[in-house]
Amino acid sequence: MLRGVIAALILASGLLASGANAQGNYPTKPVRVIVPFAVGGPTDLVARVVAAKLTEYLGQQFIVENRPGAGGNIGADMVSKATGDGYTLLMATVSTHSTNPLLYKKISYDPVTGFTPVGQVGNTPIVLVVHPSVPATDLKSLVELLKNNPGKYSYGSSGLGSILHLCGEHFRLLAGGIDYVHVPYRGSAPMMNDLVAGQIPIVFDGTPSALPQIEAKAIRVLATGTQKRARQLPDVPTMAEQGYPAFDCYTWNAIFAPPKTPEAIVTKLNAAIQRLVDDPPTFKKLQEVGIDPTPKQTPAMLEAHVKAELVKWTPVAKATGLELE
Numbered sequence: 517m518l519r520g521v522i523a524a525l526i527l528a529s530g531l532l533a534s535g536a537n538a539q540g541n542y543p544t545k546p547v548r549v550i551v552p553f554a555v556g557g558p559t560d561l562v563a564r565v566v567a568a569k570l571t572e573y574l575g576q577q578f579i580v581e582n583r584p585g586a587g588g589n590i591g592a593d594m595v596s597k598a599t600g601d602g603y604t605l606l607m608a609t610v611s612t613h614s615t616n617p618l619l620y621k622k623i624s625y626d627p628v629t630g631f632t633p634v635g636q637v638g639n640t641p642i643v644l645v646v647h648p649s650v651p652a653t654d655l656k657s658l659v660e661l662l663k664n665n666p667g668k669y670s671y672g673s674s675g676l677g678s679i680l681h682l683c684g685e686h687f688r689l690l691a692g693g694i695d696y697v698h699v700p701y702r703g704s705a706p707m708m709n710d711l712v713a714g715q716i717p718i719v720f721d722g723t724p725s726a727l728p729q730i731e732a733k734a735i736r737v738l739a740t741g742t743q744k745r746a747r748q749l750p751d752v753p754t755m756a757e758q759g760y761p762a763f764d765c766y767t768w769n770a771i772f773a774p775p776k777t778p779e780a781i782v783t784k785l786n787a788a789i790q791r792l793v794d795d796p797p798t799f800k801k802l803q804e805v806g807i808d809p810t811p812k813q814t815p816a817m818l819e820a821h822v823k824a825e826l827v828k829w830t831p832v833a834k835a836t837g838l839e840l841e
Contacts, residue, residue, distance in 0.1 A: 540780065542780070543603065544576070546576055546577040546579055547570070547578045547603050547604075548581050549567050549578050549579065549607055549771075550581050550582075550583050550605065550606050550607065551581065551582045552583055552585075552588035552590060554582060554584045558722065558724060558806055562769045563769075564580050565798065566578075566789070567580050569788075569792035573788045578605075580607075587616050587620070589612065591606065591612075592606060592616075592625055593624045595773075596624075596625035596626075596631055596774060596775070599774060600632065600773060600774040600775055600776035601777070602773060602777055602778070602781035605772070605773055606771065606772045606773075607769060607771060608770050608772050609769055610679050610766075610767050610768050610825065611679060612627070613631075613770075613825070613826075614825035614826055614828075615677070615679060616677075618829055618833035619677045619833050619836070620839075621839045622841075627822055628826075630775060631772040632773040632775055632776070632782060633772055633782075633815040633816075633818035633819045633822070634770070634771040634777075634785045635790065636770040636810050636818050636821065637768075637771065637802070637809065637810070638768065638769060638802055638807035638810045639742065639807065639808050640722045640766060640768065641722070641723050641740050641741060641748070642679070642766050642767065643726050643737050643740050643741065644658075644718070644737070644740075644755070645711065645720075645721060645729075645730065645736060645737050646719070646736050646738060647711055647712075647717050647718075649714060650669075650717045653738070654739075654758060655739050658718075662694040662696050663693055663694055667695050667697065669696045669697070670698070671717075671719060672699045672700075672701055672710065672718070673699070673701065674702075674707060676700040676840070677838055677840050678700070679767050680719075680721060681698060681700060682765070682833065683741060683765040684698055685698070685835055685836050686763060689835055690762055690763055696718065704722065704725045707719055707721065708721060708725050708726065708729060712729055720741070720765075722806060723748050723806060727748055730749070737752050739754060739755045739758055741754070741765035742754060742765075742766050743756055745757075746808070747808055748808075768810075770813075770818055771789060772818075782815055786814065790813070793809045793810065793811045793813075
């Protein structure tokens, strides 16, 4: 009997050593990075930059795999249910982890307990822009215009329940008394085309699609949505600076793993993410695809960020009255 116990202990210690060794050598095979949106979109572009550097740093292929559908929910659910061995990762967004869980009637994953946070890659500032024909040059004059002309003006977003839609509703709640009409588009591109053409007067959009039109003076930028001024638009005051300190609207990208992913693997992945964010050429490349990299982000900070975002967007989501399928 004693021999049997000793044999069992030896076997167990061997298995533990084998598991620890496997984690230490991670990765030993290709890793899938699930993008829950279509090829060519902002999240896909960010994921491909990140995957290329992780491949370089960690010596195995990090392969981007697009699983779009249900506003990002399909890909997120897939990763949430995957084995926590570090070989399936999610390039998440504000939609998958902050707004969708508040807007969809049925969502099959928990944005907090359903994942292991790895590291944030960066943020994409949102801007409030108008057609040049709109007689407003700053936030104060825009609010006055909207209050004096209830129901006359409309604002565009990239879709019903999108972060741009919620930015518009966040502004409505904070401004108090403004009556403008939401016009959802099927993506930022057609929305921006209509803004430039004067078909819609006001738009909330991400900097990647708005910047070229701002620089061409085809549209006028009134404010940025982040608490700090955007690197790309240092001379443009934030919504907070213009009297709305609670306004904080931006998109973000971060890497999550399935639940129960070993801490050693998470630590190794986080270190690689911080290395690529600190690399000047990669930093520049990320900015070129529309993201403002966020250095020195730990897994604990990412978890706290998701929880804070859920709290922030809950009243806005309720105010929309949306229940998406």
